Amino acid sequence: MTEPEIKKISEKGLSKRKWIGVHFQCCQAYSRIYINKQNTTYEGQCPRCLKKVRVRIGAEGTKNRFFKAW
Ligand SMILES: [Zn+2]
DSSP states (O other), X not given: OOHHHHHHHHHHHHHXXXXXXXXXXXXXXXXXXXXXXXXXXXXXXXXTTOOEEXXXXXXXXXXXXXXXXX
């Protein structure tokens, strides 16, 4: 029975991973996108039309936690 252990690890990883909220203007939909492995860019896609978006992080990081995507 390894399943509970795997779930525990993945939940721990998710809570550590940074995310931002994005409002997709294309579909008037809201979704979270997560930081990439290099910690340089937030990457995600629109939950409805699957358009991909990226939010670059500057040297000082992102000040805003919510973004609009076109
Ligand atoms: Zn969309």
